[in-house]
Structure formats: structure tokens, C-alpha cells
Amino acid sequence: MLTNRQLQILQVIVDDFIKSAQPVGSRQISKKKEITYSPATIRNEMADLEELGFLEKTHTSSGRVPSDKGYRFYVDHLLNPQSINPQDIQQIQSIFNNRIVEVEQVIRKSANILSELTSYTSILLGPDVQRHRVKRFSIVPLSNDTAVAIIVTNNGHVENRMFNLPAGFTASDIEKMVNVLNERLIGISLEEIHVKLEAEVLAVLQQHVRSADDFIHSLVAATMHNPESKIFYGGKTNMFNQPEFHDLNKVRMLLDLMETTSQVQSLFHPKESGIHIRIGSENQQMEMENCSVITTTYSIGEDQQGAIAIIGPTRMDYKRVVALLDVMRMDLSNALTRTNRSD
Amino acid sequence: MLTNRQLQILQVIVDDFIKSAQPVGSRQISKKKEITYSPATIRNEMADLEELGFLEKTHTSSGRVPSDKGYRFYVDHLLNPQSINPQDIQQIQSIFNNRIVEVEQVIRKSANILSELTSYTSILLGPDVQRHRVKRFSIVPLSNDTAVAIIVTNNGHVENRMFNLPAGFTASDIEKMVNVLNERLIGISLEEIHVKLEAEVLAVLQQHVRSADDFIHSLVAATMHNPESKIFYGGKTNMFNQPEFHDLNKVRMLLDLMETTSQVQSLFHPKESGIHIRIGSENQQMEMENCSVITTTYSIGEDQQGAIAIIGPTRMDYKRVVALLDVMRMDLSNALTRTNRSD
DNA sequence: ATTAGCACTCTTCTTAGTTGAGTGCTAACA
DNA sequence: TGTTAGCACTCAACTAAGAAGAGTGCTAAT
Numbered sequence: 001m002l003t004n005r006q007l008q009i010l011q012v013i014v015d016d017f018i019k020s021a022q023p024v025g026s027r028q029i030s031k032k033k034e035i036t037y038s039p040a041t042i043r044n045e046m047a048d049l050e051e052l053g054f055l056e057k058t059h060t061s062s063g064r065v066p067s068d069k070g071y072r073f074y075v076d077h078l079l080n081p082q083s084i085n086p087q088d089i090q091q092i093q094s095i096f097n098n099r100i101v102e103v104e105q106v107i108r109k110s111a112n113i114l115s116e117l118t119s120y121t122s123i124l125l126g127p128d129v130q131r132h133r134v135k136r137f138s139i140v141p142l143s144n145d146t147a148v149a150i151i152v153t154n155n156g157h158v159e160n161r162m163f164n165l166p167a168g169f170t171a172s173d174i175e176k177m178v179n180v181l182n183e184r185l186i187g188i189s190l191e192e193i194h195v196k197l198e199a200e201v202l203a204v205l206q207q208h209v210r211s212a213d214d215f216i217h218s219l220v221a222a223t224m225h226n227p228e229s230k231i232f233y234g235g236k237t238n239m240f241n242q243p244e245f246h247d248l249n250k251v252r253m254l255l256d257l258m259e260t261t262s263q264v265q266s267l268f269h270p271k272e273s274g275i276h277i278r279i280g281s282e283n284q285q286m287e288m289e290n291c292s293v294i295t296t297t298y299s300i301g302e303d304q305q306g307a308i309a310i311i312g313p314t315r316m317d318y319k320r321v322v323a324l325l326d327v328m329r330m331d332l333s334n335a336l337t338r339t340n341r342s343d
Numbered sequence: 344m345l346t347n348r349q350l351q352i353l354q355v356i357v358d359d360f361i362k363s364a365q366p367v368g369s370r371q372i373s374k375k376k377e378i379t380y381s382p383a384t385i386r387n388e389m390a391d392l393e394e395l396g397f398l399e400k401t402h403t404s405s406g407r408v409p410s411d412k413g414y415r416f417y418v419d420h421l422l423n424p425q426s427i428n429p430q431d432i433q434q435i436q437s438i439f440n441n442r443i444v445e446v447e448q449v450i451r452k453s454a455n456i457l458s459e460l461t462s463y464t465s466i467l468l469g470p471d472v473q474r475h476r477v478k479r480f481s482i483v484p485l486s487n488d489t490a491v492a493i494i495v496t497n498n499g500h501v502e503n504r505m506f507n508l509p510a511g512f513t514a515s516d517i518e519k520m521v522n523v524l525n526e527r528l529i530g531i532s533l534e535e536i537h538v539k540l541e542a543e544v545l546a547v548l549q550q551h552v553r554s555a556d557d558f559i560h561s562l563v564a565a566t567m568h569n570p571e572s573k574i575f576y577g578g579k580t581n582m583f584n585q586p587e588f589h590d591l592n593k594v595r596m597l598l599d600l601m602e603t604t605s606q607v608q609s610l611f612h613p614k615e616s617g618i619h620i621r622i623g624s625e626n627q628q629m630e631m632e633n634c635s636v637i638t639t640t641y642s643i644g645e646d647q648q649g650a651i652a653i654i655g656p657t658r659m660d661y662k663r664v665v666a667l668l669d670v671m672r673m674d675l676s677n678a679l680t681r682t683n684r685s686d
Numbered sequence: 687a688t689t690a691g692c693a694c695t696c697t698t699c700t701t702a703g704t705t706g707a708g709t710g711c712t713a714a715c716a
Numbered sequence: 717t718g719t720t721a722g723c724a725c726t727c728a729a730c731t732a733a734g735a736a737g738a739g740t741g742c743t744a745a746t
Contacts (some may be wrong), residue, residue, distance in 0.1 A: 025739050040689050043740065061695040061740050102505055136483045140495045148499045152483045156491045160501040162445055236602065240595045248591065252583045255598075259579065368708050383720050386709065404709050404726040 002052075005037070007078065009045050010054055014066045014074045018315050021243050023063030068280040068314065071292070075277050075318055082319040084327060088117055092327055096335040103127065103155070103300060103336060108232050110308075110332055115235025118321055120312035123258070125268060126230035127304040130191040132157055137181045139174050141165065147174070149219060153190065155301055163222040166211035173209050180205055190227065194220045229306070231264055244290055244313045253287040254311075268307045273297050275322055280314040292316045296325050298332040306332075345395075348380070350421065352388050353397055357409045357417045361658050364586050366406030411623040411657065414635070418620050418661055425662040427670065431460055435670055439678040446470065446498070446643060446679060451575050453651075453675055458578025461664055463655035466601070468611060469573035470647040473534040475500055480524045482517050484508065490517070492562060496533065498644060506565035509557035516552050523548055533570065537563045572649070574607055587633055587656045596630040597654075611650045616640050618665055623657040635659045639668050641675040649675075 002010070012032055013024045026039035026046065035042070046064050049055045054070035057063075066074065095109045107124050114122040132153030141147040145167065151159045165174075184201050185193065197220050205212035239245045239254060257263050263285065275296045281289050294316075295309045308329065310321050345353070355375055356367045369382040369389065378385070389407050392398045397413035400406075409417065438452045450467050457465035475496030484490040488510065494502045508517075527544050528536065540563050548555035582588045582597060600606050606628065618639045624632050637659075638652045651672065653664050 023739085027739075038689050039739095040691095040741095041687085044688090047741080057740090059696055061738080062697080063739060135485065138481065140479045142478065142497070142499050146499065148495060148501060150493060150495070150501060152491060152493070152503075154485070156485050156489065156505045158491060158493060158501065158503040160495075162499045237595050237598050240591055246591060248583055248589060248594075251591070251594075252580045255580050366708085370708075381720050382708095383710095383722090384718085387719090390710080400709085402727055404707080405728080406708060 002049075006045055006049060008034070009042060010049060010066075010070065010074065011078045013046075013055065013064055014070060014078070017066055018317055021315060023058055023065050025063035028063070066315075068282065071279045071314055071318075072282075075279065079319060079322065082323045084320070084323045088324070089327060091117065092324075092331055096331065104230070106332070106335060107230075107306065110328065111232040111234035113234070114308070114310065114324065114328060115238055117324055118310055118312070118317070119235070119238050119241060120310050120316065120321070121236055121238050121258075122234035123264060123267070123309040123311065124232040124234070125265075125307040125309075126232065127155065127157070127300045127306050128229050129153070129157055129159070129227045130229075131189050131304065134185045134188050134190070134193070137178065137185050139178050139181075141171065141174060149222060151190070151193075151223075155304065159190065159223075159227055161222040163218045166214035166218070169211060169215065173211075176208050177205065177212075177215065180208065194223050197223075228261065228265070231261065233258065239312070242313045242315075244315065250287075250290065254291070257285060257287050267293055267309050267311075268295055271297060271305065271307055275325055277318065277322075290314060292318075294318070294321050294325060296329050298329045298336070300333075300336040302337070306336075308332075345392075349388055349392060351377070352385060353392060353409075353413065353417065354421045356389075356398065356407055357413060357421070360409055361660055364658060366401055366408050368406035371406070409658075411625065414622045414657055414661075415625075418622065422662060422665065425666045427663070427666045431667070432670060434460065435667075435674055439674065447573070449675070449678060450573075450649065453671065454575040454577030456577070457651070457653065457667065457671060458581055460667055461653055461655070461660070462578070462581050462584060463653050463659065463664070464579055464581050464601075465577040466607060466610070466652040466654065467575040467577070468608075468650040468652075469575065470498065470500070470643045470649050471572050472496070472500055472502070472570045473572075474532050474647065477528045477531050477533070477536070480521065480528050482521050482524075484514065484517060488512075492565060494533070494536075498647065502533065502566075502570055504565040506561045509554035509561070512554060512558065516554075519551050520548065520555075520558065523551065537566050540566075571604065571608070574604065576601065582655070585656045585658075587658065593630075593633065597634070600628060600630050610636055610652050610654075611638055614640060614648065614650055618668055620661065620665075633657060635661075637661070637664050637668060639672050641672045641679070643676075643679040645680070649679075651675075 009029065012029055012035065016024045016028070026042040029035055029042050030037065030039045046055060050057070050064065053067060054073055055064040056067045058065060091113060095106060095113060104126065107126055111122050111124045114124075132155050134151055135154045136152045138150050139147050140150065142162075145165050146162055147165050148160055148162050153159070181201065184204070185196065188196055197216055202212065202216045205216065209215070236255065236258065239251060245251050245254075266284065273296075275294065278293045278295075280292060283289065283291065283293060290313060291311055292314045293309055293311050295307060297305050297307045300306055308325060310325065312321070352372065355372055355378065359367045359371070369385040372378055372385050373380065373382045389398060393400070393407065396410060397416055398407040399410045401408060434456060438449060438456060447469065450469055454465050454467045457467075475498055477494055478497045479495045481493045482490050483493065485505075488508045489505055490508050491503055491505050496502070524544065527547070528539065531539055540559055545555065545559045548559065552558070579598065579601065582594060588594050588597075609627065616639075618637065620635065620637050622635045626632065626634065626636060633656060634654055635657045636652055636654050638650060640648050640650045643649055651668060653668065655664070
């Protein structure tokens with residue numbers, strides 16, 4: 001168990017290092033007004049804190065730097081909540097000023113503002129399209145053998161995919177198809193569609209239309225690889241500002257990681273509510289060993305959910321980011337649930 | 344007018360510098376087997392070439408480096424066409440192996456392969472959606488006051504936009520609307536839609552439905568800012584490989600530029616056919632003063648056009664990139680015109 | 687329990703010297 | 717007259733040595 005003095009010193013070191021990015025020395029600490037001990041005392045305490053794994057040295061005679069464990073402790077126990085600047089709040093709310101109908105626009109804007117306010121990189125996950133429900137299904141033929149299938153969901157999202165028509169398929173065949181499909185698919189979530197198609201719908205259609213087999217298979221193939229949640233980025237190059245990323249290789253690896261959808265998606269799991277912080281080596285990806293990721297979720301409509309991630313150096317301004325995310329998630333949720341009530 | 348010997352020396356210098364990225368000295372040149380003159384002679388010629396503006400020195404006693412003007416001359420007069428490696432051709436053609444219906448997939452793949460083969464950054468512009476023609480127009484109501492408008496084009500592209508319904512608008516109102524709109528809009532290109540809407544369609548509708556005004560205005564607002572051609576990137580971080588981009592600031596500016604849609608679009612103007620090369624300071628953007636851009640176009644269907652750009656350092660392997668783009672544009676055009684015949 | 691004092695460590699910055707690749711110019715040569 | 721060998725000179729890049737400064741750990745005094 002840490003003594004009060006150790007807590008205080010740890011806090012000062014982390015706070016200071018977050019600001020300055022320079023190893024913190026005993027003399028520097030003792031000059032703070034809330035500190036009443038001499039440098040020598042502080043050195044002793046620091047030696048203890050280092051032994052406990054909360055601090056590290058960059059070389060034998062340098063000042064101290066928080067370890068991942070140190071940040072973890074700081075985040076868990078020393079993070080007295082910060083209130084944010086009214087100007088910043090106003091800037092966040094400016095996203096919602098003009099009455100907007102497009103969810104996508106709002107999220108895009110949010111990503112930009114978040115990266116601007118934090119000076120880190122933000123990633124926003126749009127609603128999980130998989131869980132939208134079919135509102136209307138339609139098919140538009142383009143030529144003799146191709147057509148485009150369109151699914152409108154209850155939230156106004158539109159999915160479309162081209163597919164091949166079986167030979168000799170007529171316009172009236174298509175019409176019959178669409179009618180049956182609409183009867184059977186409305187209200188079904190997108191992730192269930194191809195199951196439903198292959199099981200139930202196929203049987204029904206086979207009685208009405210020839211080549212139903214081919215048609216359905218073609219359709220299933222087209223809807224097979226499911227739409228993923230859209231990803232929006234803000235401030236992709238903000239990390240260039242951070243001294244810890246003055247190394248081209250690190251930056252490159254991070255940027256490449258952000259181009260890889262699967263990697264980005266994996267930043268968000270598990271998608272629980274509340275604010276989650278992963279620090280340095282707590283991340284699975286080794287490209288992220290110098291990064292911290294703060295994630296949270298927001299709601300879209302009644303049952304949809306999106307997610308937010310802020311990526312910065314482990315020397316991140318946790319206080320501020322957590323506070324900002326708190327405001328952002330509330331405002332976003334409110335705005336998107338208000339404008340986007342479904343049915 | 345340059346002498347033959349000067350031409351030869353200029354060519355050797357550019358070729359060598361493209362390979363090595365190191366200033367080329369007279370001794371080094373004289374060792375090439377195609378060169379029969381002594382270093383001293385070469386030095387004299389180089390001094391002349393420098394005076395003419397084709398070469399530069401990085402410092403008083405360094406070897407020579409091609410200037411932008413030097414590259415320009417090289418590109419215009421010394422670029423004997425190169426044939427590319429069968430393996431590379433095969434890799435390009437692998438894009439089209441599996442029978443694909445989705446244009447977008449093909450383009451995305453092409454971007455990746457191009458960046459891989461060149462080790463530069465590739466940008467591909469999808470078809471100019473503006474010039475697609477309306478195949479079907481439909482409206483799906485979502486709630487009492489919102490609906491989504493959907494336009495399917497002759498190429499199977501789908502545009503959709505949410506918009507507000509006037510108060511008290513009924514399902515049968517919408518049906519009437521859609522009928523009229525389909526009568527009037529089919530065959531119109533997307534860029535003409537809102538003109539057509541406001542002029543012709545509005546007049547017709549006012550006779551049939553109340554609140555037609557509000558409706559049309561809402562619709563116009565939604566379709567107002569026109570869809571831009573989709574942009575696909577390949578190898579965004581490839582420039583990290585080039586020694587000229589070992590400077591964080593340059594890389595950052597370039598990456599930021601590539602996030603700005605308008606800037607990227609402007610790389611492609613004027614969108615003429617053939618292969619165009621812009622070298623260093625020939626680019627408008629000053630972020631690109633160390634870059635060269637090679638652009639070309641490809642066709643999609645009968646009357647659609649897309650564009651390709653390769654961005655690299657001015658010390659780019661022009662020969663190879665030009666050759667690759669030649670193959671790529673042909674193959675892409677063929678593939679997309681074959682699979683995508685409209686109507 | 688705290689702190690002043692001190693020897694020691696390590697980074698960072700500066701300075702000076704060395705090496706090597708390259709140049710321009712002059713004079714000799716074919 | 718065009719070509720080339722020779723030579724003095726320049727500059728970047730590397731190395732080594734020294735000084736400054738911030739910081740530490742330890743010991744002994746308070």
C-alpha cells in the first residue's frame with residue numbers, strides 16, 4: 001500500500017510528465033508549491049516507487065518517467081475528474097446546431113472535433129449496420145443479366161449490391177420475387193438475412209418462379225460478406241505532434257494499422273458501455289506499445305450503438321480525454337437518438 | 344541544343360540518381376561501360392549542363408543531381424519505353440481473374456496492386472457519378488417526417504439521401520410524387536437533377552399534391568451538394584520508404600493533403616486521356632514541390648471515365664511507372680467495359 | 687524521519703581534427 | 717582543338733575529446 005506522500009509524488013510526476021514529456025527530477029518536484037519535502041526525501045520515495053514498478057528511469061542518472069503500471073495506477077486511483085472549458089463544450093455542441101438528418105455527417109464532424117480538441121487521433125465507429133432491420137427490399141434490373149438489390153433499413157441506411165440474374169429471368173419474375181421478399185424480410189436484421197433467404201424464402205419462391213434457386217444463391221452470395229460498421233477518422237496525422245512519435249517507423253506502423261479494418265475493429269472489443277482505457281502494453285497490438293487507447297460507446301436510436309476511440313501516446317492527457325469523451329458520448333447519443341427515432 | 348555526349352551523360356546521371364538517390368560524380372559516371380570519356384571531360388560537360396539548368400549541386404563540391412528541368416527533359420526526350428516483367432503483368436491481371444460485378448472492388452484492388460508494384464502511393468478516382476443517368480427513383484418513408492430518397496443509376500450505382508417530409512404528407516402523396524419523378528427524371532444525369540427538379544418537375548407536381556413546394560425544396564437541398572467521385576488509395580505510407588521523405592514535416596503535409604478531397608481532386612485536372620507527368624514545382628501545391636505525379640485515365644463502360652494518379656518523389660522511376668500505367672489503364676478499361684455494359 | 691552535501695553518472699552540446707568524394711582549373715597531350 | 721592528367725580546394729560526414737548541466741545514490745548531520 002502506498003503512503004499518502006508516495007501517492008502525491010506519483011501524481012505530480014505523472015501530471016508533470018504528461019505536460020512536459022521530459023523525465024521528472026527530484027529538484028523539479030520539490031519546487032512545486034504543493035510539495036513541502038526536500039529533493040533528498042523525494043529521491044528516496046522515488047526509489048521506492050521505482051522498486052514497486054510505478055516509475056522508470058531512461059538511464060542511470062536521469063529523472064523518472066511513469067511506467068505503464070504507473071499510468072494504470074494513476075488512471076485507476078488518481079484521476080480526479082476534470083471539468084472542461086465552456087468553449088470546448090460549445091465547440092462540441094456546434095456539431096448539433098444545424099438540424100441534421102444524416103447520421104453520417106454528425107459522426108464525421110464529431111471525429112474531426114474530437115481530434116482537434118484532444119490533438120490526438122480519433123476513430124469513430126458508426127452504427128452497427130448488421131443489427132439494422134429491413135424496412136424495404138427492392139430490386140432494380142440493369143441489363144439482361146445484372147440487377148442491383150437495395151435494402152433500406154429502419155434507420156434510413158441503404159445497402160446495395162449488384163448481382164447476376166439467371167438467364168431468361170423476366171421483369172415479372174422480379175416483381176414476384178420482390179413481393180415475396182418484402183413479405184418475408186421486413187423487420188429482419190441484416191445479419192439474419194442470408195439465413196432467412198436460404199431457409200424459408202427459398203422454399204416459398206421455388207413454388208412461384210423458375211430459376212429461383214439460382215436467383216437466391218446469387219443474392220445470398222451478394223449479401224454474404226456482411227457490411228461492417230463504417231469507420232471515421234479524425235486527425236490521423238496528429239500523432240506527428242507528439243515527441244514520442246518523432247520516429248518514422250513507429251508512425252508508419254501506426255498509420256498502417258489504421259488502414260487495416262480488422263485491426264481497427266479489434267480496438268473496440270469488448271464493446272461495453274462506460275469508458276475504457278488501455279495503456280501501452282495492455283494493447284494486443286505490439287505497434288501500440290507506446291500508445292494508449294480510450295474507448296467508449298454512444299447510442300444511436302433505441303437499440304443501435306456506435307463507438308469512439310481516442311489514440312494517443314501513453315503519455316496522454318487522460319483527465320482531459322476522459323472528460324471530453326464523457327461530454328461527447330452524451331451529446332452524440334442525445335442528438336442521434338432525437339433526430340433518428342425509427343418507425 | 345544538346346550534343347549527343349551531353350544527352351548521354353544527362354541520361355546516365357538521371358538513371359543513376361533514380362536508382363541510388365545519391366549525387367552522381369564524374370568518376371562514377373566514367374566507370375559505366377557505355378561511357379568512354381575521362382572524368383575530366385565529364386566534369387566539363389556537367390558544368391555546361393548545370394549552366395543550362397538541367398543539373399544542380401547539393402553543395403559546392405558535391406556530385407550532380409537532376410533539377411526539375413532536368414527531369415522534364417529526361418521525361419520528354421530520353422524515356423525509351425520499358426517493357427515490364429511478365430510477373431508484374433500477371434499480378435495486374437490477377438485483379439480481373441475472378442468474375443467480378445462490383446466496379447468498386449476492382450478499383451480498390453487496382454489501387455493496392457499499383458502501389459505494391461511501384462512502391463509509390465496510388466490514387467484512383469472512381470467513375471464520375473455526376474454523369475451517371477437516373478435508372479430509377481424511389482422514396483422510402485421512415486417516419487412521419489423523414490424519408491430516404493434513392494436513385495439508382497444506369498451503372499448500378501446507388502445514391503441515397505435522407506430528407507424531411509412536409510407535415511401531413513401521406514403515403515399516397517409520396518406514391519404520386521414518385522410516379523411523376525420517375526416519369527420525368529429517368530435518363531437525366533445526376534448533375535442535372537436539381538435543375539430539372541426546380542424547373543420542370545415542381546410545376547407539374549404543384550397541380551397534383553399539396554406541399555409540393557416544401558417537398559421539392561427539401562429534396563433539392565438533399566441532392567444539392569453533388570456526389571463526388573469516390574477516391575481509393577493504395578500504399579499511403581509507401582513514401583516513408585523514400586529517403587527524400589525522411590523528414591516528418593514533409594510526410595505530414597503530404598498525408599494531410601491526401602485527406603483533403605478537394606486537393607486530391609485537383610491533382611487530376613485537366614482530365615485528359617493519355618499519360619501526364621507533373622514534376623516537382625510543376626505542381627500547384629507547394630507541399631508537392633518534391634513530388635512528381637503521373638496521371639492517366641481509364642474508361643468505365645461506354646461513356647464513363649475514371650482516373651489514376653501515382654505520387655512519388657521527383658526522383659521517381661518514370662520509365663517503370665509509365666509502363667505500368669499503360670498496362671493498367673488498358674486492362675482496367677477492358678475489364679470495366681466488359682463487365683459493366685449498361686442497358 | 688528528514689535533509690544537506692558530495693561524488694558520481696550520463697546526456698547533450700561544442701569544438702577541433704580527419705577522411706574521402708567531388709569539383710574547377712591549368713597545362714600538357716594527341 | 718578536343719581530351720585528359722594533375723593538383724589545389726571545398727564540403728559533408730565522421731570521430732574524439734572536453735565542458736556543462738541535470739540528476740542520482742549514499743552518508744552523515746540535524
